[in-house]
Amino acid sequence: MSVPAASFPPHSLTARFAARAARRQWRERWLGRGLRGLSLLLALLLLALPLFLLFNARIDDAWREALLPLLAGSFKAALYAMLVALPLGLGAAIWCARFATPGLRGLLKPVFELFEAVPAVVLGLIAALILAPWLAQRVLGLVLLLALLPLLALAAGWLWQRLAPAGWQRFWRGREIGLLLPLAALLVPLALGLGQAPLFASFAAQLQPASPWNGLVIGLMLGLATMPVIFTLAEDALFAVPADLATGAQALGATRWQALWRLVLPVAAPGIAAAVLLGFSRALGETMIVLMASGNTPLLQVSPLSGLRSVAANLALEAPDAVRGSVHYGQLLFSALLLFGLCLLLNALAEGVRARLRQRLAGS
Amino acid sequence: MASNASRPVQRRDLGLWLAAAAVSTSLLALAALLWVLLAQSWQAFAPAPVALLQWRDDAGEHSLLASVLAQDEQVLIVRGSEWQRRGDAYRRVLRSSLVHLSFPADALNLRLADGREILLRGSEQSWRGLDPQQRLVLPGADGEVPVRGADLVEVVAVNALSGWQRLGTGLQRALGFAGGTGGSGLFAALLGTVVLVMLMSVLVMPLGVLVALWLHEYAGNDQLARGLRAAIANLASVPSVIYGLFGLVLFVHGIGGSLDVLLSGTTAPVPHWGRGGLLWSALTLALLTLPVVVISVEEGLARVPPGLRQAALALGATRAEMLWRVVLPVARPALLTALILAVARAAGEVAPLMLVGAVKYAPALPLNGEFPYLHLSQQFMHLGHGVYDLALTGSDGPRDLAQAHATALLLLLVVIGLNASAIVVRNRLRERSRELSA
Amino acid sequence: MSAPAPVAAMPGGLLDGQELALQARGLSLDYGSRRALDAVDLAVPCRRVTALIGPSGCGKSSLLRCFNRLNDEIADCRIVGDVRVFGADAYAAELSLPELRRRVGMVFQKPNPFPQSVSENVAFGLRLAGLRARLELEDRVEAALRAAGLWEEVRDRLGESALRLSAGQQQRLVIARALAVEPQVLLMDEPASMLDPISTLRFEELVVALRERYSVLLVTHNMQQAARVADYTAYMQAGRLLEFDTTDRIFTNPRLRGTEDYITGKLARDEE
Structure with missing residues (x-):
């Protein structure tokens, strides 16, 4: 491969760089100082906030x-x-x-x-x-729901591990919430309904919020x-x-x-x-x-x-x-x-x- | 791993079902929240069926054409024609007193420009296409109500609507509500929110980016930098209402109060700057979002490949030139992420605004055609604050509550949309920085 | 500082009478408490290619980065000794760092074009000089690309993103970018280690051609490469410069056992 003799434009860049050197340096210095000053101001402001509260x-x-x-x-x-x-x-x-x-x-x-x-x-x-x-009408139902949810999860897990075929278990591994989600959704109306059952009426009355x-x-x-x-x-x-x-x-x-x-x-x-x-x-x-x-x-x-x-x-x-x-x-x-x-x-x-x-x- | 699954029951593995239950419960709760919001918002705009009611009580026999808003075994909640003003025609009717209940197909729902709804029987065509200048007289219950054609916003034969038509009417009303300038429209609140958030961005972005630049590129580990870093990290954990108080004490009372004294010479009896306003709110939110901006910009700067910095320096660029010409352009998506996250955070905040300038009703828009166009010292309306106000101090019962939910839904969509786009932009940024350094 | 010595202490008056581009004398460098360079003496003659070889971590790159002071960017880096570029003290207080770096260009191991167009990459340094006139910029970009042997390949793709060039093209683009600001010296830090064999060959031809105008200091792990392109070769080990000679002599008749071991592959070499 032959590289052609470099044919740069005649006048060199050195003078151009030299002409701008002072301005570039000035910018460089003042950017650093300006940023530092700004940060200092911000730090003071942040410090002033709690102090202002304190004094007043x-x-x-x-x-x-x-x-x-x-x-x-x-x-x-x-x-x-x-x-x-x-x-x-x-x-x-x-x-x-x-x-x-x-x-x-x-x-x-x-x-x-x-x-x-x-x-x-x-x-x-x-x-x-x-x-x-x-x-306000369903405090008892909520208490029941909160108590039954973990029990449901444990029972579901236990039954699943005991009864489900190995292939199913392998497929649902890491996706167990897909099984639990519909169960939990079913439990919600069940528990709330139970909470309003006439059987628990006296109990529910005690949980009536003010x-x-x-x-x-x-x-x-x-x-x-x-x-x-x-x-x-x-x-x-x-x-x-x-x-x-x-x-x-x-x-x-x-x-x-x-x-x-x-x-x-x-x-x-x-x-x-x-x-x-x-x-x-x-x-x-x-x-x-x-x-x-x-x-x-x-x-x-x-x-x-x-x-x-x-x-x-x-x-x-x-x-x-x-x-x-x-x-x-x-x-x-x-x-x-x-x-x-x-x-x-x-x-x-x-x-x-x-x-x-x-x-x-x-x-x- | 697979052999694990085929092993007999492992009772000790049941704990993970509890963890799964936590995920399921959270997801259900989240779904319920969204459902409630959607259902309630729909209530705000769904055309309610108009019933012809006749009932008898101690005062005698009554007959009324009314929208049925809610009902159960005992009562109906209805709203008749609002002849006088919006929200004055709600009524409970006991089912036991009902003599007659029917839904006449020729019932019309007329909506006026001021938000009132008038219920009539008649033909839809005769009410449509009226000359705006034409004066009408509605046969009111307590006399006659004069109306101009231009006041008539909507004419719907409610009971004759098909399912799709109901949906269409509801969506049309929702759009009208979101952009409406009248008493019940969101335009003022939407504009207030947008102007506030834009002003906040203008304040926080340059400050946040410059401070992040200094912290990441210049400061190294000197004392000021360490202090500032700690302050910003702690700032992120301060409750938002405290920011409101900072704003109130420092900006409104401190700076604003001094400005008033400076400008008018004495303590003005009616403060101009020394009360909550757009500028002070924007400053407060800027302070609130500063940690978000600084932290995500710093993360973006850290992702700029060191090879690019060295290349720029080796070509004779000063540090400032390197930052300006190479680092910042490469980090631009990070700046965008920072901006989106800040806007998303600010758009949803209400508590601080209650202290520094958001109001239930502002007589003028913060941005309008009057000099100086942008009114920095003025109080303003705000979406989130509107939700709070409609919910707790609304004057028009069911309608305000339903509209509070619709406003909340709009706010939620805006905030979630912003956050989701921030996530997308950030992921793209990560891919790109991986590409650059690969 | 004393007046610049015309010739570094090189064995046998090797560089007698030659103009020197770079000189280092008694140069030591520490990163925190770790010593990377230990009293290194090196002279790089003008318009020649000098190769720097040695096992990984021996301080070749650190030495290279003393000449354009890129080591300044590392917080805990301390330097003692005398570094001269064309006889002028590179660590003088009044020296302009951007000017030094403009005159001492550098090419890195990994091609690092800016994520901009091909022509903007080459024009980067020119814009720093305040060049705005489009015609002049275009002329200079073309000249630099020609000098780097890339012009024919990219003349129709000047507006395309530089990141879409091949690795070999990117490396030559980076050289063009360095040449555009009219440097006198080129430092090259294992510039061909990421390239495929054909690109490497083209790259080596380019280095030989560049010798006519520039002084090149080339760090390489590839012995054949050093033998093919370098006029002089220096061998470093554990932060010390152990041997400096013409490439021929280093490869045929090294004075030191360590050099020979390394060249013949007895000393573990780390080809990347």
Whole structure:
């Protein structure tokens, strides 16, 4: 191959580069400085936010009466929500990360991710207008449903493993929810109908909530809203555990569940703990669902059948009309500061345990 | 693996059925939520059958032409003609008092521009194609109601509709509702939401991208960078209502209040900037979405193959030129993802807006033909806030509640659509970066 | 810094009287606590091809990247010693880094065209110089592509994405991109290791042709390649430059046992 003698245009580029050198250097230097300055400004702004709250917050003698029911309400809502979100979120995460077929996982994961994006006001609307009045008549049915669902799952699993032909079992392996979904759907009207049976009428009467907008409704809807948060984080943690760890154990004769319980869960435990902490933090600060469906009664009551009022919902209700500089305003800011601090604390804890998970995974 | 399945019953494997039950329950709940939303939204627009009712009570015998909205064994909930104003004609009728109930085929439902519905019997053709200027007199129950032809929005012979026609009428009404400018339309809320989110994007995108650039390309591990990273990570965990409070205290009262004093000299009795408004809301949402933007832009920058950076530097590009000409263009899908995620997050947020400027009813649009066209200090209407308002403080009972669900459905579709497109864009980005580095 | 020494301390006055493009003296380089180069002395003559051979991880690439200071991008990299490009200190405080890198072009192991059109890739460096006139840009792009022996293949595909070229074409495109900014030296870091045999052959012909105008420092794992294209060859091992001589002598009569072992394949070679 012959390469023609290079025929560059006569005048060289050196002069052109030299002419621009100063300008390019100036740009280079000022871009770096400008970006740094911008970041510094942002950092100051972020620092100013909590400080502004702090300087304007005020505590007086009455804060105990004003704030305690709100704090209790926040915790009540978050705790009831966790009762729903934890089993659902962690169960779904375990299933998706370790048992589902890859195709099924690829389907379920985006569904739950999109679920996480559903605006809270939409969930609050359904909770307040549809779920609350509907549930007021069916508390017993719901209790029955929640009790029967896991029993149904266990019974179905046991029968399936005992009776189904091996070929079927192999086909449905990793797709078991396809079997369970219609069963669960059938159980819903069954349990609810049972709850309204005349036989249990006296029992049902005792479970009649004082108001349709109560802790039970909040627990259910806030729990559903928190479930995808816990699911996403826990699923990531569980999926990150190398697959050969479990496969190896199964080769030694452990069942899929044993491999998960003994090997995978301990490794992923910090990630799951972080998921729980962040889920709790989310439930604590969630506003719209609680605001719309809790009745907003600032009373200290533990019962799930009574209403509540949370710090966050109280802020949304009262802050728009609070007179700037008044005692009330100061109190509101103080409650916000408290909520802010709690969430930061939970976040810091979650970050701490997550760092441990990363160490563990890097080590294994 | 397969031998595992053919082994006899393993009772210890039952736990996984519990996990499967969790997935099933969640999916069922999700499906139920969607179903409720769809069904309730349909109620807002479905043409309700018009019944001719006759009943007797202590006051005597009554006769009424009314839409049947709901019924059970004991009662009917109906709405008669709204002669006076929208929402004034609801009525409960005991089934036991009914003398006569029929659904006449010639019943007409007339909708007026202000949202009222009038029920009549007559021929559809005679009401269609009226001259807009023509004045009519509707034979009202309490006298006669004057109406112009132009006020007549819709004439439907409700009871004569086939299934498909009902669906068509419902969808037409839904579209009219989504774009409607009148008292019950969503146009103002939709426009408010769009303007707010666009303003927020204009604020957060440059800031987020520049800060992400600095953090990822310049900062290394110095103290400011570490602090900023920690602050942004923590910011992501702060409840959204707290952002609203930040906005209220810092932007509305702090900056806005000072602006008022600065501009008018004294503390104005009616605050202009020192109250919730479009700008403050956009700033608050920008703060709220900043972590989303910074984190996904940083992820995108990290995915730019190092070979491209080195190639640019080796050709004599300065760092700034490398970023501008190579890194940012390659990371463009990541910027798009960041924008979509931020918009999706912002479009669904309501709690902070309640504190910094969204209102139930704003007299003017935030964007209109009057100078300065974009009214930054004005309060505005918002989809999500509209859902809250319609649901809890609506004045028109069933109709407002049904419309709250329809509004919620629209909001949900917007947010889910944005998120889904973000997922698609991100997947494509990952494929492309794999291609580039392969 | 002392005045530039005309000739590096090379055995037997090998490069006496030759103009030197690159020089390194007493050059040591550490990545954190790991020493990658240990007191390396090297001189690269003008308008010749110098090959750098040695086992994997011996510091060839690190040495290469000292001449265009691409090592500066690595956070914990420390450099001690004297590096000169045409006699000028490459690590002088007042030196313009972009200008240094323009004059010392580099070709990487993996072809790394930008995800842009073929002509935009070649014009990248020209745009940095502020060239905007379309005709001049087109002329210079064509000249660079001709010099890299790619013009005939891509003259009809200038607007196409560079990523759609074959690997061999991409590598020559990358060379054209480097040539377009009129460098004096070309550093090549195992540029043919990802190419098929035919592309490799074409590439080697190109390197020989480039010798007429440019000084080339070529890192390679392929002994035959070094023997075919290089005028001089340096052998490195464990961060030290052990032997430097004309290619003929290195391959026929190396002074050191280690060099011979490596060349004859007794020392594990890592062909990729």
